[in-house]
Amino acid sequence: MENNYRKTKTTVSLINYHFVFCPRYRRKIFEIPKVEERFKNLVETICKELNIEVIAMECDKDHTHMFLNALPKLSPADIMQKIKGITSKLLREEFSKLSKMPSLWTRSYFVSTAGNVSSVTIKRYVDAQKKRY
Numbered sequence: 001m002e003n004n005y006r007k008t009k010t011t012v013s014l015i016n017y018h019f020v021f022c023p024r025y026r027r028k029i030f031e032i033p034k035v036e037e038r039f040k041n042l043v044e045t046i047c048k049e050l051n052i053e054v055i056a057m058e059c060d061k062d063h064t065h066m067f068l069n070a071l072p073k074l075s076p077a078d079i080m081q082k083i084k085g086i087t088s089k090l091l092r093e094e095f096s097k098l099s100k101m102p103s104l105w106t107r108s109y110f111v112s113t114a115g116n117v118s119s120v121t122i123k124r125y126v127d128a129q130k131k132r133y
Contacts, residue, residue: 006053006071013072016055018122019080021109022063024101030059032097039064042087050074050082056126065126067114076111084109 005014023029030036036059043066047054053069070079088104098104114122 006069008071011072015070015072016114016122017066017068017070017076017079018112018114018126019066019068019076019109020063020111021080021084021105023104024106026062027101028061029091029098029104030064031061032095035091035095035098038094039087039091042090043083046083046086050079052079056123058126058129060129065129067122067126080109080111 005012030039039059040057043057044054046052047068051071052074054066055069056065056067058065066083068079084105092098092101092104
C-alpha cells in the first residue's frame with residue numbers, strides 16, 4: 001500500500017488516522033453472531049458517505065481498530081461522532097442483546113496519525129489483530 005495523496009479543488013492531503021475504541025464496560029459485543037459483520041458494513045457505508053477511505057478495519061472481542069484516510073475538512077472528533085453515533089443506534093435497534101444498553105460505545109477513543117510510522121506498518125498491525133489469539 002502506497003501513501004496516495006488525495007486532491008480536491010483546493011487541497012492536496014494525506015491524512016491517515018488510526019482509531020481504537022471499545023463498547024461500554026468492555027462488553028464482548030463482537031462475539032455476538034453477525035454483529036462484527038454488520039458493524040463493518042455500517043462503517044463502510046458511513047465512510048463512503050463522508051468521503052473517507054477505509055484502509056483497514058478489524059474487531060476483537062471487545063474493541064475495534066480502524067485505519068482511515070480522511071480529507072482535511074473532517075476532524076477526528078467529527079469522524080468518531082458520526083461512526084459511533086450511527087453504529088450505536090442501528091446496532092442496538094437490530095440486535096436484541098444490545099438493545100438493553102442505553103449507549104453502545106464509551107465516550108473515549110484512541111486516535112493517532114501515521115506521522116511517526118508508515119501506513120504499511122499500521123495496516124499490518126490492524127490486520128494482525130485477529131490473528132493474535
